[in-house]
Amino acid sequence: MLTGRDGLLVEARAALVRAAGAVLLGPAGVGRTALARAAVADLPPRLFREVWITATAASKEVPFGALGQLLSGGHPALHPALVHNTVLAALRERCGSGRTPVLVVDDAHLLDGPSAGVLLSLVQARAVRALVTVRAGVPAPDAVVALWKDVGLPLLIVPALAEDAVATLAEQRLSGPVSRSTTQLLWQWTGGLPQLATALIDHGREVGSLVRDTDQWRWRAPLVVPAQVADLLDRELDRVGRLGEDALAALALGGPLPLSVVEAAASPELIADLEQLGLVRSEQSDDQILVRLRHPMLGAVLRRRMSPARRRRVSAALLASTPQGTTRGASAMASALWAVHAGQPVGSAELLRSASLCLYADPTASEQLARRARERGGGAPAAVALAAALVEQSRTAEAYETLAAALRDAEAAGDRGAQVTVRVALARHRAWVGREPRQAYDDLLRIRADAEAAGDAAGRAEAAAVAVVVQLFSGQAARALHDARELLGATPPPAGQLRVTLASVAALALTGRTAEAARMGRAAVRRSGSSALPFARGMAAAALAFAELWREPIPTGPVTDPAAGRWPMPDDPLVSGLSHTAWPIFDGYAQRVSGDRVGAISRLRDAVAQQADGEGLFRSEATGWLAITLAEDGRPDEAEAVLREHPVDAVALVPGLRPWATAAVAAAAGQRTRAARLMDEAIAVARTSGCWLVELGYLIYAAHLDPVTGPTRYAGRIAEAIGHVDAERLVTAGRAVLALAGRNPTVLLEHAHRLLDVNMSGEALRLVDEVTRRTGTSDSARLFADLRTRLRAAAPGDPAVAAGLTARETQIAGFAARGLSDREIADQLVLSVRTVQTHLGRAYRKLAVTSRRELSDALRLVG
Structure with a gap:
């Protein structure tokens, strides 16, 4: 079965049965040959018989070379005027009487001129049905072009596969579900070309890059290029010549680049030719044209082919074409590497900035730059940058040793500033890698006090800013907000100010002041600008999205690099050549809130796998939310397994997350009393931390655990919490629970409609389920029918939405x-x-x- 080609198959078969045939046009690797085989496979054998001819570069050099198998007398001795009849006679002899010959010509763009002329004459005479495959972007003989331009054979464009088709292809090859992040990677890496995608999937499974993880297949390695794909792409690159490969090499080293920069390595005419060949593509971005490779796998092959001399020459050209100080985004990430490759001197400050810029997008390159900075005398900052790159690669022990050695060096040199820098880094390591935020917070308080005693204002501010973030991720949002406001009043350095501002946004949202959080978040996004580090800008977008999640029916979520989806990223061109995708942990949680459990589970599985590596700031949230959603979907055993394999630990933004997740599993297993006790524990933790928004969510959840007495039991506390929370979506859900304490179906129907207005169909359906159990048949039927109508209006043409079924x-x-x-x-x-x-x-x-x-x-x- 061909994936994603059903419509083309129908058209091709219809053209063969009812007309003179068709032409299949598409780029290399798109599956033209496979489509042709599938199209002729089911033709009625009593009516049709296919004969295959494959044109090659070698046969093109010989007149009638492609038709040799049909010219029993030898084509050099034949007069061109006789070839038509000779070929036709051979076709009829092979097919037998009563069957129409179907001549399949594969790679017809490689036909020699005389063979192309014979093909054209056979089609014009209606002597055969022809199915012809032609590669897009390369010259074809005039007679081949005439098949669709003059004779009128349907020209069927064979496009690259869409992302969902690549997902289906991967699931078929792997016989199991594939994570959304992995299908996004496969699709982008291969450009949707099925030949490349199939080879990459098979190779990934063979070498262990594709592994079964959290019940899904997942790619857990850098991009690799299978041998058969490398051979295919090598043949393509051999055709472009030295200058063409220099231009492609520039894109392989620099990612998407402005057209003006690429033109330093190639003329505009050559770039146009490369685009015509399908090797590059251009796109408008803001006020400039960006040029990028057709797909990242091509970049991997180019880097493998690149000699040191070519790498040096192209890197020097890229540097020369980019005025100093103007690089930003992807170009800034690559500029220091260009200088290293070009053999030009680079200062440690520039190396460290570039290491920070590419830390999360390419930690291997970040490590290389940080090591070079240490060699150039970068001192403590270089050691901290190196440790960060090592942690991102999950080499945590090596990272700790790097920091410990740097601290010894700083103490031996008596450098107090360097000591503070490294001690703060060690405290962060203890919090995120060691998962000991409370102890790390105490460490930071001591560092702050020591710096203050030494008159080190910068060191004091740095320790205090990190302490606020650690406090926030210890479930102490209200305290973190208090300390953050004190720090912001003292005007900390820019880097610390942004860090503390982002912590304030999250804390405001957790404590229920989402409007204030959204205002501060939007200001933080504006202030972060293009000069801030990608991590800071990405976290600013994530903080704003979190603040707006409970305010907007369809919040705008942060994006990430699909190859490194653990962190949110700014919406800049990526040096990897990939396009941004939705940040899985936010995307999954947002889908859960909206009632799409299946979609949420898939995305949260991605998030659990991603957050398991590196610092994993949101590891507990990913695990907890996945377990809760699985439990809500009636899968307590799977939920319990997730919590057992990836426990919710002390690093958690959401207070009370562990008892909430455990309660959800208990409720799904039928242990209602235990679930209620655990939810009361979660509610108490949220209240103690001052997180009214979290407490309201827990109260709503607890009330639904016992729909008979729960709404009445928690009504007073829900009403109190609503008074402290300005998040419309959550408040709407809380008021719906308050309405459940009554028995008026009309009022309940109004609340169900309001839940739909704020895109909370899951809560609306749960409301209907509870009312159906508690009211008479007529009221239930009317309520369900009205709600079903609303759900259909929200998703026209999808009748399953009313029942909550996926496609x-x-x-x-x-x-x-x-x-x-x-x-x-x-x-x-x-x-x-x-x-x-x-x-x-x-x-x-x-x-x-x-x-x-x-x-x-x-x-x-x-x-």
Whole structure:
């Protein structure tokens, strides 16, 4: 089965059966040959017989070279006028009487002129049906072009696969679910070309780059280029010549570059030719044109082919074409590396800034730059930068030893400033790597006191700023906010000021003051500008998104580099050549809030795997939210396994997260009393920390655990918390719970509609479920029907939305309702039987049915 080609297959087969054939046009690696094979495979054998001809560069050098197999007399001796009839006679002899010859010509752009002329004459005479594949972006003989321009054969463009098609291809090759981040990587790395994607998937599984992790296949290694892909791309690059490869090398070393910079290595005409060949693409970005490679795998092959001399020459050209001090974003990340490759002197300050710029996008390059800075006398800052790069690569022991050695050196030299810098870095290491935030906070207080006693204002401010962040991630939002305001009043240095401001935004949101948090977050994003480090700018966007999550029905989430999705990144061109994707941890949580459990689980699985490495600031949130969502989806065993493998630890932004997650698992396992006790514990932790927004969320959750008595039991505290929280979405959910304490279906229906208005369909459906259990049949039916109408209006054309079914669950449920067995459904959709059973089980639970007969009736009701 071909993935993502159903429409093209139908068109190609129809053209062969009903007309004279078709031309398949697409770039190298797009699967033209596979599509042609699939198109002729199901032709009725009693009516058609295909004959394959493959043109090659070698056959192009010989007149009629491609037709040799059909010229029994030898083509050099034949007069061109006789070849048409000779070929036709050979085709008819092979096909037999009564069957129409289907001439499949693969890579027709490589046909020699005489062979192309014969092909054209056969099609014009309607003597054959022809299916011709042609590579886009390369010259083809006039006679081949005439097939669609003059004769009128349909020209079917074979495009690269869309991301969802690459995801389906990966799931088929791996026989299991694939993480969204991995499919995004595969799609971007290969440009959606199925030949490259298939080779990369197979190679990744063979060498262990693709691993089964958190119940999904995940890519956990740098980009590798399989041998067969390298051969294919090497042949493409051999055609562009030295100057063309210099231009491509510039993009491989620098990522997306302004057109003016690329033109330093190539003429505008050559760049246009490279774009015509499909090797590069250009796009408008703000006030400039950016040029990038067609796909990052091409960059990996270019870097492998690049000799030291070419690397030096191209890097020097890039530096010369970029005025000093004007680099920013991706170019700034690469500029120091260009200087290193070009053999030009680079100061330690520039090396360290570049190391910081590329720390999260390319920690290996960051390590290289930091080591070079240490060699150039970068001192304590270089050691701290090196340790950060090592932590990002999960080489934590090596990072600690680097810092410990730097501290010994600073003490031996009596350099108090360097001692403070390294001690603060060691405290951060203890907090994020050692997962001991309380102890790290005490360390920072001592560093702050020592710096103050020594009159070191800068060291004091640095320790105090980091202490605020550590306090925030110890579940002490109110205290962190208090200390942050004191620091901001004292005007700390710019780097510390931004760090403390971002902590303030998060703390304000957690304590329920989301409007103030959003205002401060927007100001922080503006102030961070393009001069701040990518991490700081990305965290500013993330802090703002978190503040707006409970305010906006569809909040704008932060983005990340799909190859390093652990951290949010600014929306600048990436030096990796990739495009930004949604930050998985925020994306997953936002989907959970909106009621999309399946989507949330997939994204949060990504987040758990990503946060398990490096500093993992949001490790506890990723684990806790995933476990809670799995439990809500009726999968307590999976949720418990997640908590066991990735425990919620002391580093947590959300106070009370551990008892909340444990309560969710207990509730899903039917242990309601234990779940209620744990939720009361979570509520108490949130209140003690001053986090009204978190407490309100916990109170709502606890009330739903016992829909009979819960709303009444928690009504007073929910009303109190609502008075301290200005987050519209959460307040709407809280007021819906207060309405549950009454029994008026009309009022409850109004609250369900309000929940839909703020994009909380999951809460709305839960409200309906609880009312259905507690009210009469007529009221329940009317309430459900009204809500179903609203849900359909929100997602027209998707009848499964009313029942909360995903598209895949709807598809599988439909097959099951028509009587297909699990095995037959699996074969039809190219899935495993286990996957079918999992989706079907979820559909049963959501529709409250236990058999295929009941399933059919339920689907008619919602559809």
